[in-house]
Amino acid sequence: MIYQLSHTTRYEYSAPVALCHNEARMLPRELPWQRCEPSRVQVVPAPAVQSERTDFFGNRVMYFAIQDIHQSLEVTVRTRLQTFARPVLPEAWKDDWQTCRDTLAGAAERSCLHARLFRLDSPFIRSDTRLADYARPSFVTGRPLLEAVQDLNRRIFEEFTYDPSFTTLATPLMHVLEERRGVCQDFAHLAIGCLRSMGLAARYVSGYLETLPPPGQPKLIGADASHAWLAVFLPGWGWLELDPTNGSLPGEQHIVVAWGRDYGDVPPLTGVMSGGGEHSLDVAVDVMPVTEAA
Numbered sequence: 001m002i003y004q005l006s007h008t009t010r011y012e013y014s015a016p017v018a019l020c021h022n023e024a025r026m027l028p029r030e031l032p033w034q035r036c037e038p039s040r041v042q043v044v045p046a047p048a049v050q051s052e053r054t055d056f057f058g059n060r061v062m063y064f065a066i067q068d069i070h071q072s073l074e075v076t077v078r079t080r081l082q083t084f085a086r087p088v089l090p091e092a093w094k095d096d097w098q099t100c101r102d103t104l105a106g107a108a109e110r111s112c113l114h115a116r117l118f119r120l121d122s123p124f125i126r127s128d129t130r131l132a133d134y135a136r137p138s139f140v141t142g143r144p145l146l147e148a149v150q151d152l153n154r155r156i157f158e159e160f161t162y163d164p165s166f167t168t169l170a171t172p173l174m175h176v177l178e179e180r181r182g183v184c185q186d187f188a189h190l191a192i193g194c195l196r197s198m199g200l201a202a203r204y205v206s207g208y209l210e211t212l213p214p215p216g217q218p219k220l221i222g223a224d225a226s227h228a229w230l231a232v233f234l235p236g237w238g239w240l241e242l243d244p245t246n247g248s249l250p251g252e253q254h255i256v257v258a259w260g261r262d263y264g265d266v267p268p269l270t271g272v273m274s275g276g277g278e279h280s281l282d283v284a285v286d287v288m289p290v291t292e293a294a
Contacts, residue, residue, distance in 0.1 A: 001083045001252045002290040005208060007226070008076040008283070009269050015277030016069050022271030025206070025258045026077040027052070027060040033086055034256055039079040045070045057265060059258035075269060080290070083252040086241065089146065093237060097145040101199040103235040115201040115233040122261035125189050127197040130177060135194035145200075149232050149242060150249075152194060156187055157247025169263070184245040185263055188228040191244045192262065201233040203259050205241060206266045208287045210253040220246050220253065225285050226268055229254065255287060 007026050028036050043050070047064035055061050066073070095103075104112055104119070121127060138151040159180060166181040173189055176182040182190070188204055195202040209220050209227045229250055231239040241250040258266040268283075 001210075003081055003083065003210065003255065004286075004288050004290055005079045005081060005255060006076065006284075006286045007078075007208070007268070008074065008285075010074040010282045011072060012280045012282075013071045013073075013276040014279065015275055016071055017066075017073075017276040018069055018274045019065070019067055020073070020271050020273035020276075021065045022063070022073075022075075022269060024062040024064070024075060024077070024269045025055075025059055025266050026075070026268050027062060028079055028081055028207070028255055028257050029059065029259075031256060033084040033252075034081060036079055036081040039077050042074075042076045044072075044074045055265075057258070057260045059260070059266065081255065083255060085252060086250065087238070089234075089237065089240070093146065093234070094144045095234075095236070096142050097139055097148045097198070097200070098141070100145045100235050104201055104233065105199065107235065109235075111233075111238070112235055115235075118201040118203045118233065118261060119196055119199065120261075121196070123264045124262035125173060125193045125196065128174065128193065129197070130174060131190075131193045132197035134177060135198050139198055145232075145234060146240070149195070149240065152191060153242045153244050153249075154247050156191055156244035160187060160190075160244075162245065184228040187244040188230045189262060191242060192230050195230075195232055203231050203233075203239070204262045204266065205229050205231055205250075205256060205259045206263070206268070207257045208255045208285060210289070211285070211287045212289075213253075225283055226257075227254070228263070231259065 027039050030036055043064055045066055045068050048067040050064040053061050135152055139148045161181045163181040164183055167186050173193055176186045192202040206228050213219050229243040231241045234240055243250050260266045
């Protein structure tokens with residue numbers, strides 16, 4: 001698939017801002033299944049300083065500073081990219097989840113050493129016996145890891161209600177578990193917490209979904225804004241992506257922007273400023289097939 005991606009974030013401030021420093025993670029990653037053309041970035045007011053770097057997780061980070069007095073900030077990133085099918089697991093891959101957990105804990109392979117970072121607690125996600133209890137029906141003794149994680153993915157999709165009005169960034173994960181409600185970010189955090197509580201490695205993935213589906217297919221949940229899902233580490237193979245919001249394995253419609261331990265590592269736009277008072281936020285996302293966009 002070839003897509004034209006557009007993401008605009010606009011802040012309106014109640015008082016003038018004299019200076020601001022910002023970091024944006026809105027530039028999609030270059031991956032074997034995702035090829036990106038150079039992004040077009042527009043920042044209003046025009047920044048005095050702008051640069052790009054790569055963070056610890058390999059994400060593209062755009063830094064910019066505005067030194068003129070302003071009462072609004074608008075950042076737009078437009079990217080044309082092409083997506084392909086994700087790598088296919090070998091049919092013979094049937095390792096049970098306990099063997100995978102033990103391999104991950106003790107192996108000295110570079111991939112396992114790196115993945116162990118994603119077993120640890122992070123600011124938004126902490127291992128908990130209640131998360132392990134929720135995950136345990138999917139992780140029966142001797143069950144293949146692939147079957148177990150897909151069953152957990154399905155259960156979250158079927159047992160939780162997508163409710164944009166229920167949570168904020170400050171909503172505790174245990175509250176999401178108790179109330180069985182939330183948004184894509186909450187469901188990704190929930191699944192990651194369950195997997196880490198079972199001794200497995202899982203990371204948070206931020207990105208986008210195609211805004212309009214092909215004719216005759218239902219629109220995916222979360223397609224009108226930034227989306228979130230997760231990836232679990234399969235020792236000896238790599239990272240398998242899961243989308244609990246839609247109960248599916250991500251495919252060509254899922255565009256990867258960044259990944260980290262949780263949302264705190266990959267917010268689309270963060271910064272510090274002098275002044276500003278209160279603010280309002282408006283976000284507009286469009287992911288359109290190129291033929292339709294044209």
